[in-house]
Amino acid sequence: MNETSSKPILILGGTGKTGRRLADRLTARDLPVRIGSRSTIPAFGWENTATWGAALDGVGAVYISYYPDLAVPGAAETVGEFARLAMVSGVRRLVLLSGRGEPEAQRAEEMLKASGADWTILRCAWFAQNFSESFLLDPALADEVALPVGNVGEPFVDADDIADAAMAALTQPGHEHQLYELTGPRLLTFAEAIAEIARATGRNIRYTQISHAAFDAMLREQHVPAEFVGLLNELFTEVLDGRNSHLTDGVQRVLGRAPKDFTAYASETAATGIWSN
Numbered sequence: 001m002n003e004t005s006s007k008p009i010l011i012l013g014g015t016g017k018t019g020r021r022l023a024d025r026l027t028a029r030d031l032p033v034r035i036g037s038r039s040t041i042p043a044f045g046w047e048n049t050a051t052w053g054a055a056l057d058g059v060g061a062v063y064i065s066y067y068p069d070l071a072v073p074g075a076a077e078t079v080g081e082f083a084r085l086a087m088v089s090g091v092r093r094l095v096l097l098s099g100r101g102e103p104e105a106q107r108a109e110e111m112l113k114a115s116g117a118d119w120t121i122l123r124c125a126w127f128a129q130n131f132s133e134s135f136l137l138d139p140a141l142a143d144e145v146a147l148p149v150g151n152v153g154e155p156f157v158d159a160d161d162i163a164d165a166a167m168a169a170l171t172q173p174g175h176e177h178q179l180y181e182l183t184g185p186r187l188l189t190f191a192e193a194i195a196e197i198a199r200a201t202g203r204n205i206r207y208t209q210i211s212h213a214a215f216d217a218m219l220r221e222q223h224v225p226a227e228f229v230g231l232l233n234e235l236f237t238e239v240l241d242g243r244n245s246h247l248t249d250g251v252q253r254v255l256g257r258a259p260k261d262f263t264a265y266a267s268e269t270a271a272t273g274i275w276s277n
Ligand SMILES: NC(=O)c1ccc[n+]([C@@H]2O[C@H](COP(=O)([O-])OP(=O)(O)OC[C@H]3O[C@@H](n4cnc5c(N)ncnc54)[C@H](OP(=O)(O)O)[C@@H]3O)[C@@H](O)[C@H]2O)c1
Pocket: 012, 013, 014, 015, 016, 017, 018, 019, 036, 037, 038, 039, 040, 044, 045, 046, 047, 065, 066, 067, 068, 069, 070, 071, 097, 098, 099, 100, 124, 125, 126, 127, 130, 134
């Protein structure tokens, strides 16, 4: 075991969709892990730079999952500042979770590269797990998913594939200075994705396209914080306009296998009972 692999890997967002899966994979291989989030001791907060040094102390590498989204103003600068501090702290190996077709996310990637780190970028499509571990779970449970997006194909990627890719990047040589664009194997519209979940659960879950104004009003009625309303509207306006409606070979390149299909995600997730109420 080299010096880097004997030190813990810091997983920022390590209790979230991809970070939790990565932590499970590393732990299963008896590799040391440090989770960085607001609920860990010591706590790590993106908005509180004073918490960063303790999180970085003595680690060999970092998985960077920014929250809430690299698309929010200032995220790129924050990631750049974090990467520079990591370098000063002697932590060169940084793996960034990024998003496709988001100018701000791509700016964060450039900031990471400019830090001089041994970087790897996982530039991801929409996560399938948004339907089961995020803001689309409640609408799915209520049998009515309403979003301001129509007939646009999105290659939903599974968080398991992202965690496998992060695991490979952090534990195997040869992934430094590589950008992997990770998508699933198939384009699905949101209506088709919901139909897959409906089939897997045996429930009558409907998908409805609504206007941006109606979406905005719905979120405010549900008391979603204003910054999330803005973020979600931006994602649905700017990213789901067809620019990402193509498949990539990123999963195949990093893992040497095909990505997981949405049908497998839907049936495995249905079997966990998360969509049963
Ligand atoms: N969701 C997608 O479809 C998608 C697609 C492409 C890229 N991405 C990127 O993926 C990243 C993560 O998004 P996600 O939706 O998957 O989130 P997530 O990882 O599921 O959940 C959030 C994680 O971040 C931590 N966290 C929350 N607020 C924090 C704060 N202020 N400071 C430090 N840690 C905080 C949470 O733990 P605590 O609550 O304990 O702090 C939790 O571990 C984003 O940068 C986004 O741009 C997402």
